[in-house]
Amino acid sequence: MMFQEFSLPHVYFMLQGLAWTIGLAVIALTGGSIAGSLLALMAVSRNRWVRRVAKLYIFVVQGTPLLVTLFIAYFGANYVGFEVPPLVAISIAFSFYAAAFLGEIWRGSIHSVPIGQSEGAHALGLSRFDAMRYIIIPQAVKIATPPTVGFFVMLIKNTSLASVVSITELTRTAQIVSNATFKPLQVYLLAALFYFLVCFPLTIVSRKLERRLHKS
Amino acid sequence: MIKFVKTALASVVATALLCTAGLAQVQDESLQKIIQRGKLIVGISLSTPPYGMTDKDMKPAGFDVAMAKLISRDLGVELEIVDQVSQARIPNLTSGKVDILISSFGVTAERAKTVMYTNSIYVDEQMILAPAKADLKNLKDLVGKRVGVTRSTTNDTLITERAVEGTIIQRFEDDAATNQALFTGKVDAIVSGVAAAIAISKHTDKFDRKFAVRQSPMAIGVRHGEFNLRQWLNTDLLMLWNSGELQAAQKEWLGVVNEELPRF
Numbered sequence: 001m002m003f004q005e006f007s008l009p010h011v012y013f014m015l016q017g018l019a020w021t022i023g024l025a026v027i028a029l030t031g032g033s034i035a036g037s038l039l040a041l042m043a044v045s046r047n048r049w050v051r052r053v054a055k056l057y058i059f060v061v062q063g064t065p066l067l068v069t070l071f072i073a074y075f076g077a078n079y080v081g082f083e084v085p086p087l088v089a090i091s092i093a094f095s096f097y098a099a100a101f102l103g104e105i106w107r108g109s110i111h112s113v114p115i116g117q118s119e120g121a122h123a124l125g126l127s128r129f130d131a132m133r134y135i136i137i138p139q140a141v142k143i144a145t146p147p148t149v150g151f152f153v154m155l156i157k158n159t160s161l162a163s164v165v166s167i168t169e170l171t172r173t174a175q176i177v178s179n180a181t182f183k184p185l186q187v188y189l190l191a192a193l194f195y196f197l198v199c200f201p202l203t204i205v206s207r208k209l210e211r212r213l214h215k216s
Numbered sequence: 217m218i219k220f221v222k223t224a225l226a227s228v229v230a231t232a233l234l235c236t237a238g239l240a241q242v243q244d245e246s247l248q249k250i251i252q253r254g255k256l257i258v259g260i261s262l263s264t265p266p267y268g269m270t271d272k273d274m275k276p277a278g279f280d281v282a283m284a285k286l287i288s289r290d291l292g293v294e295l296e297i298v299d300q301v302s303q304a305r306i307p308n309l310t311s312g313k314v315d316i317l318i319s320s321f322g323v324t325a326e327r328a329k330t331v332m333y334t335n336s337i338y339v340d341e342q343m344i345l346a347p348a349k350a351d352l353k354n355l356k357d358l359v360g361k362r363v364g365v366t367r368s369t370t371n372d373t374l375i376t377e378r379a380v381e382g383t384i385i386q387r388f389e390d391d392a393a394t395n396q397a398l399f400t401g402k403v404d405a406i407v408s409g410v411a412a413a414i415a416i417s418k419h420t421d422k423f424d425r426k427f428a429v430r431q432s433p434m435a436i437g438v439r440h441g442e443f444n445l446r447q448w449l450n451t452d453l454l455m456l457w458n459s460g461e462l463q464a465a466q467k468e469w470l471g472v473v474n475e476e477l478p479r480f
Binding site (some may be wrong): 180 | 262263264265269270272273274298299300302304307308312313354389390391392393395396419467
């Protein structure tokens with residue numbers, strides 16, 4: 001057996017891994033955002049039981065490592081007799097995981113809008129829905145932007161756990177290439193650069209968004 | 217973390233066992249199922265050269281891949297390779313994600329409680345590899361030395377069990393990291409298989425094989441209860457041995473040929 005030189009085919013292979021990583025991130029962010037906003041609304045509901053369900057969900061999922069959630073979603077379903085394709089299992093696990101964190105971040109943001117705002121809206125005769133829609137949420141978005149983007153960036157890097165369920169994403173391709181070439185330093189530096197190239201634009205967009213929201 | 221995963225998995229497995237206990241009388245259709253499907257799904261770790269790796273076109277290659285190709289050819293079905301990290305090997309098999317494991321899978325009594333093994337396909341020798349100038353003759357000489365090993369491999373189990381007190385064991389995530397730790401002097405020695413040791417000595421002559429610690433047979437993993445599949449695999453392994461194709465695969469990828477393979 002000969003060691004291979006770290007060369008262009010390896011970089012292409014890692015780019016395929018990068019495509020998976022981006023795909024997984026998009027799925028996780030979309031699924032997580034939809035479920036997360038539902039959860040945030042549940043957490044600020046007037047009904048005590050709806051609030052409690054949301055709180056329990058956040059409590060349980062935030063307290064479980066993502067790796068375990070992934071294992072359960074991927075392997076667990078088979079043990080009880082369901083055949084779940086890897087991508088579906090991963091989408092479910094990542095969305096559930098992201099929902100708990102986003103739900104909590106957004107609940108906090110909604111709560112940190114001064115109480116006078118909703119009292120004012122109420123005094124003006126706005127319904128609860130309209131007050132949310134026109135007064136509270138626009139102000140909450142401003143507060144929520146930095147922690148949300150921070151979590152998005154973390155989530156993108158967490159997609160590396162998908163290799164456990166046989167998805168050949170960026171970190172796994174780096175592992176394979178580094179084992180074939182015995183050049184871990186170069187290979188992992190390249191992987192780090194790829195992750196940075198995905199995450200950095202997000203941070204930029206977040207800065208811009210913040211500035212625009214502050215102007216309005 | 218890993219312990220937590222193991223605990224979580226164990227409870228999942230326990231539930232599964234309870235659920236399937238009632239179905240124990242069902243006929244064993246493990247082999248028929250694969251033939252009817254026309255495809256054999258094999259779990260292989262592609263980050264474990266020279267067993268599982270990728271060639272210069274990034275296609276799966278290595279000893280395990282060669283064995284998988286021979287077996288699927290004899291079975292007359294297509295081959296599908298599922299790449300897996302070493303911790304996912306057994307869950308992949310027991311949960312039915314793959315049909316069999318050919319994944320540098322060392323035989324241990326502990327693992328045999330969860331999966332079945334076929335006859336051996338290769339017997340590796342686990343040895344201590346260290347810089348040429350180091351004077352190491354047995355496990356006692358490793359006291360106070362840093363010994364690198366890849367996590368959750370049979371090398372790890374071996375050194376954890378046999379190391380003399382005072383040996384500093386350092387675990388790494390994959391073979392590349394373990395070897396790199398030796399190359400850069402982060403550890404004084406590593407536990408390695410023969411094939412990997414040969415590969416390293418082709419790369420550089422700064423490191424020597426110091427002494428062998430144990431023989432380590434490797435085999436194909438099959439789910440508990442799938443005796444028809446296991447029996448067919450054993451038959452095929454005998455045929456591949458008689459035709460010399462198994463030895464040729466060992467020679468090509470591992471650089472050594474076993475004189476005989478244990479059958480059990």
